[in-house]
Structure formats: C-alpha cells, structure tokens
Amino acid sequence: MYRIRLFSVRHARAFEWIYKRVENMMVLMDPVFAKIGYNRVEKPIALLERGVKGLLFDCQMCGQCVLSSTGMSCPMNCPKQLRNGPCGGVRPGGYCEVKPQMKCVWCQAWEGADRMRENTRIHDVLPPVDRRLQGSSSWLRVSREKAAELRESRNAGKTAVAKAFSEARKIEPATAPLVPEPKNAVDREVRKT
Numbered sequence: 404m405y406r407i408r409l410f411s412v413r414h415a416r417a418f419e420w421i422y423k424r425v426e427n428m429m430v431l432m433d434p435v436f437a438k439i440g441y442n443r444v445e446k447p448i449a450l451l452e453r454g455v456k457g458l459l460f461d462c463q464m465c466g467q468c469v470l471s472s473t474g475m476s477c478p479m480n481c482p483k484q485l486r487n488g489p490c491g492g493v494r495p496g497g498y499c500e501v502k503p504q505m506k507c508v509w510c511q512a513w514e515g516a517d518r519m520r521e522n523t524r525i526h527d528v529l530p531p532v533d534r535r536l537q538g539s540s541s542w543l544r545v546s547r548e549k550a551a552e553l554r555e556s557r558n559a560g561k562t563a564v565a566k567a568f569s570e571a572r573k574i575e576p577a578t579a580p581l582v583p584e585p586k587n588a589v590d591r592e593v594r595k596t
C-alpha cells in the first residue's frame with residue numbers, strides 16, 4: 404500500500420485529471436442520488452470510495468478529502484494528522500520523525516503539488532478536520548455541495564435578468580408606442596359586446 408501511495412504522488416498530475424472527472428460525474432449524478440436518497444446511497448458509495456482510495460492513497464476516510472490541495476498525498480497518514488504542513492521534526496532525506504521508514508507525508512505533498520496543474524492550492528490554509536464526518540463519503544458530500552452551488556448560481560442568474568427588466572421598465576418613456584393587440588384578442592372583445 405505504501406508503495407502505491409508513493410506511486411500516486413509521483414503521478415499526481417494524472418490523478419488530478421482523473422479526480423476532476425470523477426467529481427464532475429458525481430455532480431452530474433446528483434439528481435439520481437437525490438431521487439434515491441443520499442442516505443440510502445451513502446453506505447455503498449462510501450464502501451466503493453474506501454476500496455478505491457484506500458488502495459491508491461491509503462485513505463483513512465476522514466470524509467473531507469483534500470487530496471487536490473495536498474499533491475495527492477493524504478495528510479491523514481501523517482502520524483500527527485497535520486492538515487497544514489509538516490511538523491518541525493522531518494528527518495534528513497524527507498523522512499518522518501515518528502515513522503523513520505516512511506517518507507514525510509508533507510514532503511510528499513509538496514512534491515506531488517509541484518507536478519499538478521493547480522499547483523498553488525497547497526498554499527491554502529485548510530480548516531481543521533471535522534471528526535463527525537469520519538467514515539462518510541467525501542465524493543457524495545462534494546456531489547451534493549457542488550450541485551447545490553450550481554443550482555444557486557443558476558437561480559441567481561435568473562433573478563438578475565428579472566431584476567434588470569423591472570429596472571428597465573421603470574425608466575421606460577410613458578409615451579412609448581404600444582404594439583397592436585393580437586387579432587384573436589380583438590375578436591374576443593368584439594364577441595363580448
């Protein structure tokens with residue numbers, strides 16, 4: 404597993420690409436998940452995620468995946484579980500202070516981030532890990548959150564147009580010529596009288 408973890412960091416750019424595709428697919432699946440019920444799909448998707456990411460990244464299922472910000476090196480494999488950079492005890496050659504046979508997770512993270520297209524995300528300060536999400540699927544969480552963001556931005560676009568029209572109507576000249584009434588509307592009026 405450890406060797407595969409190092410392999411994933413060495414191929415961080417390819418995994419970044421794959422990760423993006425998986426994320427997009429999960430967002431597209433949001434209506435399906437919503438229909439079935441997120442609670443119902445949580446268990447099978449979390450199992451799948453555990454299997455795939457456990458093999459590739461030694462994933463500990465923290466529920467808030469940050470691999471895209473940490474060069475595809477999982478920070479939960481740091482014995483101190485540091486999420487924002489290495490401790491002060493990194494050994495010469497980039498080995499871990501606590502587990503001398505293991506490369507420091509954060510040294511690996513910098514190497515992986517250097518290989519990635521979005522190589523500045525490693526500078527972002529990550530929020531502390533929320534232990535309540537331990538064991539849950541971060542794929543599903545991302546799918547739900549990103550889909551909600553998309554919906555919100557679409558709705559914001561619609562209300563912006565409606566607002567712009569109402570503003571425009573306020574400044575419309577009072578003498579603006581009216582378009583002729585449609586013929587069927589006129590006929591209806593005649594029939595009434």
Ligand code: SF4
Nearest residue numbers: 462463464465468477
């Ligand atoms: S950051 Fe969390 S979800 Fe992502 S690989 Fe590590 S333990 Fe798994």
Ligand code: SF4
Nearest residue numbers: 481490499500507508
């Ligand atoms: S050396 Fe690196 S992996 Fe080891 S405890 Fe410190 S930060 Fe974590």
